[in-house]
Amino acid sequence: MSTPSASLPSPVSWREWLLTSEPQSRRQARLGRYYRGWLAFSRNPSAMFGLAIVLMLVLCAVFAPWIAPYDPERTLGLQTARLLPPSAQNWLGTDIQGFDVFSRLINGSRFTLMAIFIVAIITTPIGLLIGTFSGYYGGIVDAVFMRITDVFLAFPRLVLAMALVGARGPGLENAIFAISVTAWPAYARIARAETLTIRNNDYIAAIRLQGASSLRIIFGHIIPLCLSSVIVRVTLDMAGIIIVVAGLGFLGIGAQPPTPEWGTMVSAAKDQMRDYPWIITSAGLAICVVSLGFNLLGDGLRDVLDPKSARN
Amino acid sequence: MTDTPRPLLEVENMNVCFRMQSGDVEAVRNMSFTLGRERLGIVGESGSGKSQTGRAILGLTPPPGTMTADRLVFDGIDLLRASRRKLRDIRGKRIAMVMQDPKYSLNPIMTIGAQIVEAYQAHNRAGAKESRDHALAMLEAVRIHDPQRVYDLYPHEVSGGMGQRAMIAMMLVTNPDLLIADEPTSALDVTVQAEVLRILDELVSERGMGLIFISHDLPLVSSFCNRVLVMYAGKVLEEVDACNLDNAKHPYTRGLYRCLPSLKCDVKPLPVLQRDPQWAA
Amino acid sequence: MSDSSSYTTAGMRWLAFRRLVTAIVKTAAVAVITLFGLTVFTFSIARYVPTDPVLAVVGDKASQATYDRVYKEMGLDKPMYVQFATYASRLATGDFGKSRFTQNQVFDDLKRVFPATFELATIGTLIGVLLGIPLGVLAAVRRGTWVDQLSRVIGLIGYSVPIFWLGLMGLLIFYAYLDWLPGPGRLDIAYQYTFESETGLVLFDAARTGQWDVFFDACRHILLPAALLGYFSMAYISRMTRSFMLNELSQEYITTARVKGLSEARIIWRHALRNAFVPLITVVALSYGSLLEGSVLTEMVFAWPGLGQYLTSSLMNTDMDAALGATLLVGIVFLFINLLSDVLYRVYDPRTR
Numbered sequence: 017m018s019t020p021s022a023s024l025p026s027p028v029s030w031r032e033w034l035l036t037s038e039p040q041s042r043r044q045a046r047l048g049r050y051y052r053g054w055l056a057f058s059r060n061p062s063a064m065f066g067l068a069i070v071l072m073l074v075l076c077a078v079f080a081p082w083i084a085p086y087d088p089e090r091t092l093g094l095q096t097a098r099l100l101p102p103s104a105q106n107w108l109g110t111d112i113q114g115f116d117v118f119s120r121l122i123n124g125s126r127f128t129l130m131a132i133f134i135v136a137i138i139t140t141p142i143g144l145l146i147g148t149f150s151g152y153y154g155g156i157v158d159a160v161f162m163r164i165t166d167v168f169l170a171f172p173r174l175v176l177a178m179a180l181v182g183a184r185g186p187g188l189e190n191a192i193f194a195i196s197v198t199a200w201p202a203y204a205r206i207a208r209a210e211t212l213t214i215r216n217n218d219y220i221a222a223i224r225l226q227g228a229s230s231l232r233i234i235f236g237h238i239i240p241l242c243l244s245s246v247i248v249r250v251t252l253d254m255a256g257i258i259i260v261v262a263g264l265g266f267l268g269i270g271a272q273p274p275t276p277e278w279g280t281m282v283s284a285a286k287d288q289m290r291d292y293p294w295i296i297t298s299a300g301l302a303i304c305v306v307s308l309g310f311n312l313l314g315d316g317l318r319d320v321l322d323p324k325s326a327r328n
Numbered sequence: 329m330t331d332t333p334r335p336l337l338e339v340e341n342m343n344v345c346f347r348m349q350s351g352d353v354e355a356v357r358n359m360s361f362t363l364g365r366e367r368l369g370i371v372g373e374s375g376s377g378k379s380q381t382g383r384a385i386l387g388l389t390p391p392p393g394t395m396t397a398d399r400l401v402f403d404g405i406d407l408l409r410a411s412r413r414k415l416r417d418i419r420g421k422r423i424a425m426v427m428q429d430p431k432y433s434l435n436p437i438m439t440i441g442a443q444i445v446e447a448y449q450a451h452n453r454a455g456a457k458e459s460r461d462h463a464l465a466m467l468e469a470v471r472i473h474d475p476q477r478v479y480d481l482y483p484h485e486v487s488g489g490m491g492q493r494a495m496i497a498m499m500l501v502t503n504p505d506l507l508i509a510d511e512p513t514s515a516l517d518v519t520v521q522a523e524v525l526r527i528l529d530e531l532v533s534e535r536g537m538g539l540i541f542i543s544h545d546l547p548l549v550s551s552f553c554n555r556v557l558v559m560y561a562g563k564v565l566e567e568v569d570a571c572n573l574d575n576a577k578h579p580y581t582r583g584l585y586r587c588l589p590s591l592k593c594d595v596k597p598l599p600v601l602q603r604d605p606q607w608a609a
Numbered sequence: 610m611s612d613s614s615s616y617t618t619a620g621m622r623w624l625a626f627r628r629l630v631t632a633i634v635k636t637a638a639v640a641v642i643t644l645f646g647l648t649v650f651t652f653s654i655a656r657y658v659p660t661d662p663v664l665a666v667v668g669d670k671a672s673q674a675t676y677d678r679v680y681k682e683m684g685l686d687k688p689m690y691v692q693f694a695t696y697a698s699r700l701a702t703g704d705f706g707k708s709r710f711t712q713n714q715v716f717d718d719l720k721r722v723f724p725a726t727f728e729l730a731t732i733g734t735l736i737g738v739l740l741g742i743p744l745g746v747l748a749a750v751r752r753g754t755w756v757d758q759l760s761r762v763i764g765l766i767g768y769s770v771p772i773f774w775l776g777l778m779g780l781l782i783f784y785a786y787l788d789w790l791p792g793p794g795r796l797d798i799a800y801q802y803t804f805e806s807e808t809g810l811v812l813f814d815a816a817r818t819g820q821w822d823v824f825f826d827a828c829r830h831i832l833l834p835a836a837l838l839g840y841f842s843m844a845y846i847s848r849m850t851r852s853f854m855l856n857e858l859s860q861e862y863i864t865t866a867r868v869k870g871l872s873e874a875r876i877i878w879r880h881a882l883r884n885a886f887v888p889l890i891t892v893v894a895l896s897y898g899s900l901l902e903g904s905v906l907t908e909m910v911f912a913w914p915g916l917g918q919y920l921t922s923s924l925m926n927t928d929m930d931a932a933l934g935a936t937l938l939v940g941i942v943f944l945f946i947n948l949l950s951d952v953l954y955r956v957y958d959p960r961t962r
Contacts, residue, residue, distance in 0.1 A: 166639065167646030170947060171940045172902030175920070176650075179936040182924040183654040259771045263906050266773045267921050279771070286777055286910075290785040300774035308769035388867050420870030427868075432861035435880055437887070437959055447869040482959040485621065499868070 053320045063316020069309025076125040084119035088276045091115060099292045109294045111285060113274065117295050120276035121302050127188060127277045128306060131261045132254045134192050139200040140250055146200070147207025147246075148238050152215055152230065162208070165201035173198045174260055181269045188271035191264045195257055202253070203246050210242040244321035252314035255307035262303050278303050336506055336538045337363040337385070340399035344380045344562075347392050355380040355393065357562040363506075367532070367539040369549035369570065371584070372559035378542045381559075382508040385540075386423060387415050403505065421451040424499035425508040426528075429515035430491030434483035440467075441479030444498045451502050466497040470527050489520030493527060500531055506538040514543070525552065546573070546584050558584070560607050580607055629955055636951045640944050647940045651933040652696050656689075658929050705937070706930030710923060715934035718919065723938065724809025725795060726908070726915035730900040732835040737842025737900075738893055742882075744843065745850025749858060750877055760847050767844020772837065772903045776910035779833050791829050793912035800826055834911045838903055842896045849892045853885035860884075887958045894950030898943045 035052070039045035057063055076083060086092065091114035092106075100110040108117040146165075150158040168176070173195070180194035181187075214220060215238070223233055264270030265279025273284055278299045285295035344356035356377040361368065372378045384395040387407065400407045402418065410418070427433040435443055444463035448454060454462070460479075467475035470493040483491055492512060499507065512528060513521040529552070532539050543549050549556055550570040558566045558581045566578040576582055583601045655662075663680050664671075671679075680686065684695055699706075705715035748760035783790040791797065795811055796804065804823050806814045812831065815824035857863065858881050866876045905917030912918070916935055923931035955961045 163639075163642055163646065166643050167650065170643050171647065171943050172898060174902045174905060175936055175939045178905070178920060178924060179651065179654055179932060182927070182929065182932050183657045255769055259769075262771050263773060266771070266906065267909060267924075269921075269924055279773075282771075282774055282777065289777060289781055293781060296774070296777060296781075300771065300778065303774065304770045307771075308765060311765055311768050383864075386868060388864060390864075416870045416872065418870070419868055425868045427861060427865060429861070433865045435862040435866070435884070437884055437957075438880075446871070450870050484960050495865075498865075 057316055057320045060316045060319060062312045063319070066309045066312025066314075066316060069305060070313055073125050073129060073306050073309065076122055077129040080123045080126055084116075084122040086116035086119040088115060088120040088123040089274050099288065101292075102294055108298045109292070111281075111292075111295050112288060115274070115276075117281075117298060120281060121278070121298060124276045124278045124281065124299070124302065125306075127271060127275065128258055128261065128303075131188070131192050131195070132257050132310075135196050135199055135257050136250055136254070138196045139203060140246060143200040143203025144207050144239060144242060144246055147204035147209075148211045148234050148242060150204070151208035151211025152234055152238060158208075161204065165204050168198055168201040169205070173256075174263060177260060177264065178267070178269065181264060186269040186272060188261075188265075188275065188277065191261060191270040194264075195260055199253065199257065203249060206245055206249050207239075207242045210245055211238050214238050214241050248314060248318045248322045251310060251317055254310040255314070258303060258307045258310065334404060335362045335364050336403055338399055338401045339363075339385070340397060342381070342384060342395065342397035342400060344377065344384050344389055344393055344395050347394070354562050356384060356395075359564055361557060361564070361567070363538055363540065365505075365536055365538045366555070367541060367553040369553035369556040370540060370542045370559060371544065371546050371549050371556055373544060375561075376559040377562040378544075378559050379510050382425060382510045382540060382542050385508065386419055386425060388419075417451070420447060420499075420504070421502050422504050423506045423508065424502070424504040425510060426492070426495055426499050426512045428511040430483065430488060430495050431515070433495060434491060436483055439480050439482055440486070440494045440498075444479075444494070444501055447498050448501045462501060463497070466501045467494065469500075469531065470494070470497045471523075472497075487520075488516045489524055492516060492520075492524050496524075496528060496531070500535070503535060504537065506540070507532065508540045508542070510542045511544070512541075514545075546581075560603075563607075565607060579604070629961070632955055632961065633952055636948060640948050644941070644944060647937065647944075648697055648700065649693070651937055652693050655696075655929055655933055656692075658927075700937070705934035708923070708928055708931040710926045710928040710931065715931050718931065719916070719934060719938050721809065722914060722916050722919045724806075725811075725913060726901065726904050726917060728810050728812060729831065729834055729838065729907070729913060729915060730897060730904050732831060733838030733900045733904075734842055734893065734897045736835060736839025737846050737896060740839070741843035741846030742850050742889070745847035746854055746877065746882060748847065748851040749854035752855070757851075760851060763840075764844045764848040767841050771906075772841055773906040773910050775840075776834065776837050776907055779837060780910065783833060790833055791826075793910070795827065795830055795913060796823065797826050797830075834907050834913060838900050838907060841903055842900055845896050845899070846889075846892060850885065850889060853888050854881055857881040857884045887954060890950050890954040890957065894946045897946055901939055901942060 031051075033044070034048045036044070036048065039048055091097065092110060094114050097106075097110050097114040099112055100106055102109045106116050106118065108121065110116055111120070146161050150161040176198045177191065177194035180197060181190050184190040184193070220233060220237060223237060228236070261270060261277070262279030262282070265277045265281075266283045268280075268283060271277035271280045273280055281299040282296050282303075285292070285299065289296045339362070340360045342356060342359040343354065346353040346355060359377075359381060370378045370381060380389065380393070383389055384397075385400070385402075385407075387395070389395045397408060402423065405414070405418065407415065407418070434440070438446075441460070441463050444466060445456075445459040448459050448462050452459075464475045464479060467478055472478050472490065472493055478486065478490065478494065483494075486494065492515075496512075509528065513524050516524060525548075531537075539553075541549060541553050546556075550573045553570050556568050556570055556573065557564050558568070558576075558578065560580055565580050566576060568576050568581065573581070573585065576585070580601075580603070663676055663683060663685065666683070667675055667679050684692055687695075703716050705719065707713070708715050708718055711718055744756075744760050744763070748757040751757060780792065784792050794801075800823050804811070804815070804820065808814055811827045812824060815821070815827055854877075858877075863876060863881060866880045871880075901916075904913075904915060905920060907913065908915045908917035909921055916938065920932055920935040920939075923929075923935060
């Protein structure tokens with residue numbers, strides 16, 4: 017119990033150690049739970065497919081300069097290399113500026129990943145904190161926060177984001193900011209609902225009787241329990257965020273050309289789509305594949321982390 | 329009540345099995361019994377398979393469960409080989425079932441009257457007026473004093489006892505030959521349990537129905553039924569005459585009986601039910 | 610019917626009716642608060658704009674004196690809450706300001722463009738409801754079969770494919786390559802100047818006045834964008850229907866219905882689906898709202914002269930009064946739909962009456 021080695025009766029099988037029904041330490045129990053979750057997750061082929069897509073996106077984004085054969089923002093020749101069809105040199109052809117489409121797609125993964133990463137980093141903690149605090153304390157705090165989330169949830173996210181971007185001017189940073197502003201209320205709602213069910217449990221009362229402070233209860237017990245359902249929601253939301261980022265780019269108020277953001281690429285190529293359909297097709301497919309990946313991953317995570325809502 | 333020459337229901341070697349990811353669960357195993365126009369009680373703890381027995385007879389084993397049997401004959405009709413249409417005709421018309429909690433077993437967005445009328449019209453060609461009269465008469469038969477009013481109420485607007493009486497009315501409006509009552513009073517307040525049971529008792533006697541009474545309450549079953557099947561882990565451990573329960577042979581039955589508190593003699597501490605893994609084998 | 614019984618029933622119903630009214634009043638109060646929040650939102654955006662609102666009126670070359678005068682006239686020297694009160698009371702009278710781009714009152718502009726969006730989103734929702742609910746029901750009833758898989762794939766595509774891209778691909782295939790459908794726009798150019806739509810709802814007006822050639826042309830134009838919006842609506846509605854139906858089908862009252870010997874069709878459509886309708890009302894409302902959102906992008910793809918296109922072009926021209934007016938209108942419509950669904954669902958479900 018005191019040392020990890022003591023809890024390893026036979027180092028023969030990690031699997032057995034992880035799956036034991038009588039864990040010797042908290043750490044073993046926790047690792048065992050993760051392992052069981054992973055086993056359930058990995059048995060789900062579509063979830064694994066989603067995970068593979070997301071991993072590929074991450075790899076593309078990290079190694080973009082090495083994967084992409086050309087500079088995504090330097091023309092291969094305005095006279096000679098515009099709107100070339102796919103070939104051995106340019107796998108997905110070139111666009112109207114003579115940029116290599118494949119290189120732009122690969123580099124575009126960076127913007128997509130950055131957008132969802134920043135949105136998730138900003139909104140998840142805000143949503144969690146506001147949701148758990150208003151759920152735990154209730155009363156006037158709760159009423160005020162929930163009315164605010166009502167305002168945000170009552171209106172279409174894209175339109176709110178458009179208005180915000182309109183105020184701050186077009187650009188990817190402003191688009192990300194606008195999406196963050198519109199994304200947190202949903203997480204706050206989920207965290208609050210979870211908190212309300214957890215709050216009245218006997219074990220929370222027991223901790224309180226032991227003299228734990230409210231902050232300790234919230235951070236030590238409630239937030240960890242809310243985390244899984246919020247994570248599931250955030251993952252599923254990633255797909256929506258990708259689509260909104262692309263939509264803002266398409267409308268011309270997101271990332272600005274020549275940034276190789278996928279929605280912006282679709283927008284720039286739509287006038288030539290009849291004769292040069294490869295640009296718009298490949299950029300669009302990239303958006304589809306990545307958001308499909310997040311959807312599948314989110315579904316799979318929900319089955320493992322949030323079986324209650326998965327049944328529906 | 330004596331057995332009619334042709335038994336109402338014959339069950340031979342019935343099994344209900346649920347295929348789960350974690351392995352098969354055998355809810356009912358090798359169940360056999362014969363029933364005339366009499367009252368048969370099935371007792372057991374929760375999870376002993378008593379409710380699944382009732383559902384299996386009606387062919388309503390919920391998926392992923394499956395029911396198999398060597399013989400399942402109702403009034404000369406082989407239920408195992410009957411077409412789905414035939415089975416549907418038997419359900420409701422000739423075999424009915426009262427379920428545990430009227431809060432869940434009644435459709436929340438249909439009025440009580442409409443639900444009874446629906447049951448009647450499913451098996452009788454009848455106009456709106458005639459069906460309504462039948463439903464009202466039936467509501468009166470379950471001692472609802474104000475059938476006109478209750479007819480138009482929604483399930484959430486009535487109490488549990490009233491809801492269960494409406495449920496009984498709905499199940500008996502077609503005058504079935506066999507009624508399965510699956511814990512009909514367990515979800516009700518103690519004060520109305522007796523009343524609902526009395527109504528059930530009268531109607532079953534009046535109409536000469538066969539009754540399968542499923543419950544976890546051994547004394548209640550023994551006072552209500554002619555014979556009792558004691559189930560444990562999906563198997564019938566013992567079949568006893570209700571009047572002979574005190575002389576039950578099986579240790580489980582005796583155990584069930586003994587751990588009930590009694591007003592006459594004060595046993596302290598109250599014995600805990602001892603289970604032998606061999607019984608489940 | 611005895612007097613006493615009818616009296617008590619009436620009494621109960623009256624109480625229930627009062628509860629219903631209270632609930633609706635409460636919902637309306639929340640809606641008013643939400644509307645207030647939205648107004649605060651647009652007001653702060655208007656204040657937040659990097660462009661100087663005074664310069665926008667007087668121009669770069671105005672003298673300092675003119676600038677100060679206009680600054681005062683616009684009330685910018687007053688405290689924030691006074692400015693907000695002025696803003697809100699102007700909105701209440703339908704004064705959304707003037708569009709710098711079209712030189713019209715924003716209110717008149719909105720009145721002109723809104724019907725086009727309304728027509729598109731409504732037909733889209735109709736398609737979504739009429740196809741999505743049966744698909745969802747079948748997917749739930751035949752769980753695990755090919756119908757279920759199909760509904761899952763339709764749902765996944767609906768959640769993963771950007772609507773603007775699918776629209777472009779649709780145009781590429783059905784207009785550019787196959788030439789089965791007309792290109793962008795609401796009507797052919799030939800009709801655009803000869804046909805006067807009174808209500809702004811082209812299909813409705815054309816049918817009303819019996820101009821069937823216009824009607825069919827409008828049908829051909831709306832087919833692709835409406836089908837597109839309908840697809841996304843169907844994807845959402847069918848997934849939700851499936852999950853609600855699975856929930857209802859596992860309820861005890863379904864077993865009761867089976868015990869009664871009812872047909873499967875009756876059990877599914879009369880018992881389970883009618884109960885599933887309760888949460889579905891909210892879902893259809895949400896879906897209608899998200900189609901308003903989807904129509905912003907769809908209108909850009911199909912050059913549909915509606916609210917979304919107006920909003921986007923206003924933003925591109927930093928025409929803030931117009932953009933915020935359009936945002937506000939979307940918000941109000943959204944709010945109205947939510948309110949409507951709340952009332953509908955309370956009236957439909959006897960437990961909330």
